[in-house]
Amino acid sequence: MSRKVPQEKYENTFSYKFKRWLEGYKDPFLDTLEMKSQKAFHEDEEITRLHDEDKEQHLRQLYDIEHNAEVRIFAGIYKVFSVLFCIFLVMMLLIAVSALPPFGEAGNPVNNEVSERYIENGLQETGAVNIVTGMILDYRAFDTLGESHVLFIATCTVLILLRADTKRDREYGEANDRSHEPKNDVILQTAARILVPPIFIFGIYVILAGHLGPGGGFSGGAVIGAGLILYLNAFGFAKTEKFFTAKTYRRMSFGALACYSIAKSYSFYTGANHIESIIPLGNPGAILSSGLILLLNICVGIVVAGTMYTFYVMFRKGGY
Amino acid sequence: MNVNHLLHNYPEAVAVILFGIGFSNLLLQKNLIKKIVGLNIMDTATYLFLALKGYIDGRKAPVAADGIQNVEAYINPIPSGLVLTGIVVSVSVTALMLSLTIRLYRRYHTLDLDKISILLRKEGK
Amino acid sequence: MAFVQNFPFMSIILSLFSGPLCSVLDGKWAKKVNTAVIVIIGLMSSCVLGYVSGQGEPFIYRMGHFPAPWGNEIRVGVLEAFMAVFFCVIMLLSMAGGVRERLLQIEESKQNLYYIMVNLLLCSLLALIYTNDLFTAYVFVEINTISACGLIMIRQNGRTIEAAARYMIMSLLGSGLLLLGICFLYSVTGHLLMSNIRQQVEMLAASGEYRIPLMVSLVLMSVGLAIKSALYPFHTWLPDAYGYSTVSSAAILSSLVSKGYIFLLIKIFYRVIGFEIICSSKVIHILFVFGVMGMIMGSVSAIKEESIRRMIAYSSVAQIGYIYMGLGLGTEIGVVASIYHVLSHAATKSLLFIAASGLTDASGDSVRYEELHGAGFRHRLAGAAFTVGALSMVGLPMFSGFISKLLFAQAAMGHEYKMLITLIALAVSTILNAVYFMKTVIRIYTPASRDGESKGNRIIHMKEQPGKSAALICFVILNLILGLNSEPVIHMIEAGLEMFR
Numbered sequence: 005m006s007r008k009v010p011q012e013k014y015e016n017t018f019s020y021k022f023k024r025w026l027e028g029y030k031d032p033f034l035d036t037l038e039m040k041s042q043k044a045f046h047e048d049e050e051i052t053r054l055h056d057e058d059k060e061q062h063l064r065q066l067y068d069i070e071h072n073a074e075v076r077i078f079a080g081i082y083k084v085f086s087v088l089f090c091i092f093l094v095m096m097l098l099i100a101v102s103a104l105p106p107f108g109e110a111g112n113p114v115n116n117e118v119s120e121r122y123i124e125n126g127l128q129e130t131g132a133v134n135i136v137t138g139m140i141l142d143y144r145a146f147d148t149l150g151e152s153h154v155l156f157i158a159t160c161t162v163l164i165l166l167r168a169d170t171k172r173d174r175e176y177g178e179a180n181d182r183s184h185e186p187k188n189d190v191i192l193q194t195a196a197r198i199l200v201p202p203i204f205i206f207g208i209y210v211i212l213a214g215h216l217g218p219g220g221g222f223s224g225g226a227v228i229g230a231g232l233i234l235y236l237n238a239f240g241f242a243k244t245e246k247f248f249t250a251k252t253y254r255r256m257s258f259g260a261l262a263c264y265s266i267a268k269s270y271s272f273y274t275g276a277n278h279i280e281s282i283i284p285l286g287n288p289g290a291i292l293s294s295g296l297i298l299l300l301n302i303c304v305g306i307v308v309a310g311t312m313y314t315f316y317v318m319f320r321k322g323g324y
Numbered sequence: 325m326n327v328n329h330l331l332h333n334y335p336e337a338v339a340v341i342l343f344g345i346g347f348s349n350l351l352l353q354k355n356l357i358k359k360i361v362g363l364n365i366m367d368t369a370t371y372l373f374l375a376l377k378g379y380i381d382g383r384k385a386p387v388a389a390d391g392i393q394n395v396e397a398y399i400n401p402i403p404s405g406l407v408l409t410g411i412v413v414s415v416s417v418t419a420l421m422l423s424l425t426i427r428l429y430r431r432y433h434t435l436d437l438d439k440i441s442i443l444l445r446k447e448g449k
Numbered sequence: 450m451a452f453v454q455n456f457p458f459m460s461i462i463l464s465l466f467s468g469p470l471c472s473v474l475d476g477k478w479a480k481k482v483n484t485a486v487i488v489i490i491g492l493m494s495s496c497v498l499g500y501v502s503g504q505g506e507p508f509i510y511r512m513g514h515f516p517a518p519w520g521n522e523i524r525v526g527v528l529e530a531f532m533a534v535f536f537c538v539i540m541l542l543s544m545a546g547g548v549r550e551r552l553l554q555i556e557e558s559k560q561n562l563y564y565i566m567v568n569l570l571l572c573s574l575l576a577l578i579y580t581n582d583l584f585t586a587y588v589f590v591e592i593n594t595i596s597a598c599g600l601i602m603i604r605q606n607g608r609t610i611e612a613a614a615r616y617m618i619m620s621l622l623g624s625g626l627l628l629l630g631i632c633f634l635y636s637v638t639g640h641l642l643m644s645n646i647r648q649q650v651e652m653l654a655a656s657g658e659y660r661i662p663l664m665v666s667l668v669l670m671s672v673g674l675a676i677k678s679a680l681y682p683f684h685t686w687l688p689d690a691y692g693y694s695t696v697s698s699a700a701i702l703s704s705l706v707s708k709g710y711i712f713l714l715i716k717i718f719y720r721v722i723g724f725e726i727i728c729s730s731k732v733i734h735i736l737f738v739f740g741v742m743g744m745i746m747g748s749v750s751a752i753k754e755e756s757i758r759r760m761i762a763y764s765s766v767a768q769i770g771y772i773y774m775g776l777g778l779g780t781e782i783g784v785v786a787s788i789y790h791v792l793s794h795a796a797t798k799s800l801l802f803i804a805a806s807g808l809t810d811a812s813g814d815s816v817r818y819e820e821l822h823g824a825g826f827r828h829r830l831a832g833a834a835f836t837v838g839a840l841s842m843v844g845l846p847m848f849s850g851f852i853s854k855l856l857f858a859q860a861a862m863g864h865e866y867k868m869l870i871t872l873i874a875l876a877v878s879t880i881l882n883a884v885y886f887m888k889t890v891i892r893i894y895t896p897a898s899r900d901g902e903s904k905g906n907r908i909i910h911m912k913e914q915p916g917k918s919a920a921l922i923c924f925v926i927l928n929l930i931l932g933l934n935s936e937p938v939i940h941m942i943e944a945g946l947e948m949f950r
Contacts (some may be wrong), residue, residue: 067442086352094344097629100665101337102330104636108381110396113639113649115380118518119400127388128402129515135386135398138406146512150576150588151409153465157569157592158416160472160562161599165423165610169558217387220409251909254473261469269462275514276458277450315419319426343629350622359618366625374632400640402539406584410628413591417621420595424602424614431607440611 129221131285131294132215141215141297148300149268151306156261159311163256177322185320187240196238211305216292221301225308232313241321248313250324256310260303267296267303335376342369356425356435367414371407378403380413453500453608456493457579458510459523460533464490464572468565476560483564484544487571491537500528502941509581518642523579526934528788528945532578532712538927539704539795540571546803546920547697554604554695568837570701574709582843583631583721584641590627594620594677596615597706600698601690612689619686623676630669632720654726664730667722669734673680674714678707680736680773681743684722684766688750691762696806699758703765703802704795711772711791715784717950718776727778737777737867743770748881756816757809760885761801764842768794768880771857774874778860778867781946786856788942793841793849793931800924801838807831807917808893811909818892825893828909832893834921839886841928849931854879855941 067070087201122139132138133145140148168174186192211224236244274281286293317324329368330337346369378400386401425435432440464717467486471479501507507526514520554898555563573592580586600614637659638649653659676683684828691699718727727733747767754760768790775787805816811827812820825832841848854875861871897906911918931938 021401041851054663067446069631080446083352087348090344090348090351093347094664096668097340097344098330098337100633100662101333101340102326103659103661104329104333104336104633105659106329107333107335108379112402113637114635115379115400116639118640119402120395123386123388123395123398123400124393127391127393133388135388135401136404136408139401140408143513143515144405144584146582146584147406147409147588149465150585151412151591153468153569153572154413154416154588154591154595155470157565157595157599158420160565161420161595161602162423164559164562164599164603164605165427167559169556217389218385220408231368247340258469262466263471265462265466269458271514272462272512273455275520276455276511281514287562318423343625347622347625348497350618350625354615363618363621363625370625370628370632373629374635377632377636409588413588416595417591417617420598421614421617423623424610424617426612427605427610428607431610437611437614440607444607444611 048308068096093114100252104294127288130297131288132297133288134215134217134219137215137220137297137301138294140220141300142295145268145271145300148265148304152261152304155307156257157313159257159314162315162318166318166322174323181241181321186237189238192238196234200231200238202237203234204228207231207309209307211301212291212298214301215297216291221304222308223306225305226312227310228305229316230310232309233316236313236316241324245324248324253314257307260306260310264300264303271296328339336373339369339373339376342366345369354436354438356421356428356437360421360425364414364418364423371410371414374403374410376409377440385418451500453496454508454510454525456497457523457530457533457575458512460490460493461523461572461575461579464568464575468569468572471561471564471568474561474871476557478563479561479564483567484541485539487537487544490571490575491534491541494530494533494537497525498527500585501525501527501530501737502944505554514919517581518645518760521585522581522642524581525579526945526948528940528949529578531945532573535792535795536574536578536705537707539799540567540701542920542923542927543697543700543704543799545916546700546799546924547695547806548916549914550696550806556605557562559603562599563603566596566603567701570596570600570706574705577709577713581642581643581720582641583634583646583717586716587624587631587945588626590677590710590713591624593706593709594624597702600702601694604693604695606693608689608693611685612693615686616690619683620622621861622676622814623673623683624834625673626669627673630645630666630673633662633666633669638664639705643716646721647723650722654723661901663880664674667727667730667732670717671714671736673718674710675736675739675773677709678714679766679769681739681746681766681770684747684769687766688754688759688762691802692759692767696802699762700799700802703762703798707765707769708791711769711776711787715776716787716949718784719869719946724781724950733777733779735777736773737779740770740773740775740777741870743767744774744874744878745770745881748878748885752881752885754885757805757818757821757889758816759800760889761805764801764882764885765794765798767882768798768842771853771878774871775857775860778864778871780860780863781862781943782856784946785939785942786853786860788946789856789935790853792938793853793909793928796849796924796927796931797841799840800928802920803844803917803920803924804831804835804838807909807914807921810837810914812906817888821893822895822897823891823893823906824889826896827906830908830911830918834925835893836890837925837928839890843883847929847932849928849935852932852935 023262122135122143126135126138127133130138130142132142168177207224207227210219210227211221214224215218232248271281283295292298343366346362346364346366350359350366353359353362380399383397383399386398386404428440429435432443434440465484467482471482473480510525510784511517512521512523522590551560551563569592573589573596576589577593580589589735598613601616602609604915634646637653638646640646640649650663653663679687684784694702708823718724744767747763747770751760751767752847772787772790775783775790808821808824808827808831809816812824813830837848841850844850844854857875858872860866
């Protein structure tokens with residue numbers, strides 16, 4: 005539209021007509037050429053049906069990977085290359101192994117002053133008779149702190165995937181459980197009545213004696229978890245719900261991990277700032293010795309036992 | 325490549341071959357459960373390799389019973405501690421992979437990851 | 450010992466502790482705890498950065514009562530503190546930008562589990578940045594992997610779970626190779642502390658003993674970390690994982706997770722093996738070749754995409770190719786360019802993901818290109834932010850992408866044959882980037898025709914989405930700062946690398 009000239013006069017100017025032609029409003033061939041009148045386009049049902057069938061067949065062919073020659077050739081090449089890659093990897097590793105220091109020699113680079121101090125001064129510096137426990141819970145405690153949280157975060161991901169929160173999921177899980185799991189089996193119940201108490205006692209012993217002999221929080225926690233799973237299998241969810249619910253697990257794991265973090269941060273803080281730690285090391289060989297190691301073993305044992313039981317319950321039913 | 329050395333280091337060679345077997349299973353198998361088995365074999369072989377590092381001929385496990393603290397009496401305790409950490413990591417990732425498999429199977433009723441991709445692409449279209 | 454020196458350890462422990470804390474809280478409180486933790490850690494890290502820059506040399510913090518190599522220790526220099534501050538800023542802005550999507554896409558009962566994942570991801574990133582011990586790095590790499598998997602699959606539809614399964618398989622392959630490499634290195638040097646390993650490696654390289662296991666362990670560690678950070682042939686999990694997860698997950702994954710592994714690789718190059726030995730080995734040639742291939746193939750795949758989020762995800766593959774190309778050049782300037790690109794990419798990619806989510810909000814939640822016509826007019830801030838991000842990716846002067854391309858070109862000068870390949874690859878990939886980014890920018894600013902308008906289109910003002918708008922504005926400002934004011938940042942990176950050895 006033009007501001008200088010009224011609309012009707014503007015429509016008769018050359019520039020307006022040119023602009024319309026440029027934009028395609030005016031058909032340049034109309035009124036100038038002789039053309040045959042076109043037939044109106046009407047939908048032929050037959051043609052539409054053929055078009056649709058064509059499209060469906062094309063899609064079916066697209067997703068039919070078994071008969072698609074290109075995909076098969078590509079899959080074959082991929083398989084050949086992968087197998088070659090794996091063989092190359094193993095050969096390279098074998099060549100490297102043949103160049104490693106000889107196996108079992110006392111003069112290897114691995115047996116240097118680091119392990120010497122652990123063996124010779126471990127008892128005095130950590131108070132633990134079991135040198136490996138002293139190493140993972142006192143010398144290199146940061147690694148174990150990270151590793152307990154690996155267990156915790158794996159449990160959280162399993163909860164994200166498998167925990168049944170809606171009513172429908174819970175009912176589905178319970179129906180599944182009812183139809184597939186054994187109920188009130190006499191042999192299982194009798195065996196459980198005899199075995200579960202010793203299993204628990206053994207697990208607690210392994211945890212508490214972790215710094216006195218082979219054992220520790222991880223192994224003891226796994227044993228207690230196994231005992232809980234046996235109890236659940238023999239007596240069913242009705243009995244275990246009385247003492248082990250979702251809230252129990254949450255509070256247990258939070259309490260244990262928080263205790264571990266606080267205890268270890270005290271130890272790290274005092275160590276880095278060269279402050280003497282007030283935790284007494286006690287008498288080596290007694291149960292109440294080795295500073296924080298006993299407490300850490302108990303915390304780790306609680307976390308591992310809860311985690312084992314949670315994994316089993318989540319895989320079986322999706323709820324406690 | 326010195327074959328004598330390789331035969332002397334035969335435990336480590338076995339560990340490395342197991343690693344290769346587990347690695348190729350994880351990479352090449354179609355079934356998800358078999359992939360997870362391959363993952364476990366691979367991780368266990370790595371821990372075997374690491375645990376072998378600490379062994380010294382003729383010495384005992386590093387528990388200072390009876391107050392013997394001579395470095396000549398015990399094997400190297402460091403690799404055992406590292407393997408303890410590693411086993412926990414392996415258990416955690418196996419549990420995670422298994423729960424992923426359960427969810428995928430419940431929805432698509434197949435354990436083949438490629439078939440699941442095809443089904444997803446069909447759903448999307 | 451100054452009190453400030455306790456701050457790195459406190460940040461690690463604080464983020465570690467807040468993980469289990471969020472497990473007993475519900476969604477709202479978990480979000481508050483998460484935001485508070487990120488802000489506190491950011492402030493503490495800036496204090497550390499100020500302290501270390503003032504001191505001029507790095508300090509070592511003993512974790513426990515025993516000095517290294519018998520105990521653990523962490524080492525803090527300028528580069529580490531700066532990366533910690535930067536990562537905290539990016540994480541805070543990404544979380545702020547995706548708030549609304551998180552409320553909609555995650556179930557009510559699982560909201561607090563998401564914040565646990567984010568807290569533990571932050572903890573593992575900080576531990577990877579600060580650690581001076583190789584096995585600690587491995588443990589925290591595993592926490593990083595598992596929490597990244599949790600971030601992908603928190604939004605539970607079929608696509609994210611399949612993407613999470615693929616991601617875990619590739620990532621566990623990489624972890625296995627990394628652990629085996631660490632075992633080989635331990636068996637020939639006998640130490641796990643990075644500085645001690647370096648002394649042993651220098652002695653071994655000089656005497657020529659155990660040459661093959663050293664080479665093999667280096668290859669295993671590099672390939673393992675390259676698989677985990679989605680270098681070219683191992684990138685197949687990336688588009689699904691970034692394209693279908695919730696927005697804050699995609700932003701955090703693309704900016705932070707891969708960069709943590711790349712930082713660990715740079716640390717291994719400098720502090721474990723020694724930069725001179727690396728440059729004289731063949732490993733960096735392999736990284737260079739794969740980086741260049743990733744640059745080109747990533748962009749080619751991005752052009753074919755129909756969904757805007759998958760396109761941005763493929764563009765990530767190309768940018769990670771840039772970083773590995775910079776590392777593969779084998780010079781100091783190359784590493785500086787790579788680190789600068791890590792910062793620039795983190796700032797830009799999160800911006801692109803959040804802006805894309807704003808654009809899809811204005812187009813009826815559809816990510817397909819046909820529906821996005823004219824979205825720039827419907828959500829003005831998202832459109833402008835997307836344009837800024839796209840121009841930065843292409844490499845226009847004034848934005849941060851230009852500075853990183855300039856640094857890469859400078860780093861390539863002086864090589865005989867790598868220079869030509871690098872410059873050609875930079876030019877080709879810039880053109881390819883322009884093709885798909887400019888196409889999108891033009892499309893979002895082309896008004897939709899009358900009958901093409903979909904029913905879901907609506908106009909969104911800034912005030913309706915305060916979190917997202919604030920995040921977008923902050924990201925744009927960050928991008929402009931990195932682009933216009935890059936000299937101090939480059940000096941800080943160079944000074945940090947000097948301290949890094």
